[in-house]
Amino acid sequence: MNSHLVPKLLVSDADAAITFYTEALGAQLSLRVAEDGVVHHGELTLGSVVFALAQSAEEWGWADPGSVGGSPVLLVLTVADPDATADRMVKHGAEVVIPVGNRPYGKRQGRVKDPFGHLWVLSGELR
Template sequence: MTTPPGFATVTPYMFAEDADALLAFLTDGLGGEVVDVVHRPDGCIANAQVRIGSACIMLSEASADWPAMPASYYLYVDNADASVARAVAAGGRLEMEVANMPYGDRQGGVRDRHGNIWWISQRLVDGPYS
């Protein structure tokens, strides 16, 4: 099996109305770095690749053939409190206050304006979930 450099075996691929705005949230709100963006002839995003930490996310403008579909993502960060605050400052809606969870994460939840939920988690223990 071969995957491109920087990609995982499973790579999230998002379709969104106003993909440019979601791309801005991924960078400004979640600290992502744009790797590449290809536009369609109409100027909309055909494919964007964004690196967030060690993960790559792909993104396209929704269309009749490929409609927008929100999802839920689990994002590990170094500081959950600061990361949730950053996501909210970039337009995300707080869904769950940051708190220590019984499974060893400090976690909060933010919904972006496209309906995706981001569970932003800071691992507090070194070990598996129990």
């Protein structure tokens, strides 16, 4: 059996998150499951990467970063142009945490916090 991991991001507004990730990252929505207007599962693809999201639900113990004081997880996304990706994310409401720059360990990286509190390390080749 082949194993695979699909991270599921819990967000305060699932439909707004779907819009953000499709516009800011170019992700494609492949599945949206909702009941009574609440998105319990949205699946997105970004190149060969698959990730999911869902509306936070206190009664299920599903807490988004804003409801617990921030995210303890860093999502590392390797892209062709981390500078342009960071710029697009900021244009759509993300916040720069660490500016993109050449790092001594051989990567061009920076960190942004998306509008839903998730932390993204944008990584690419040195310039």
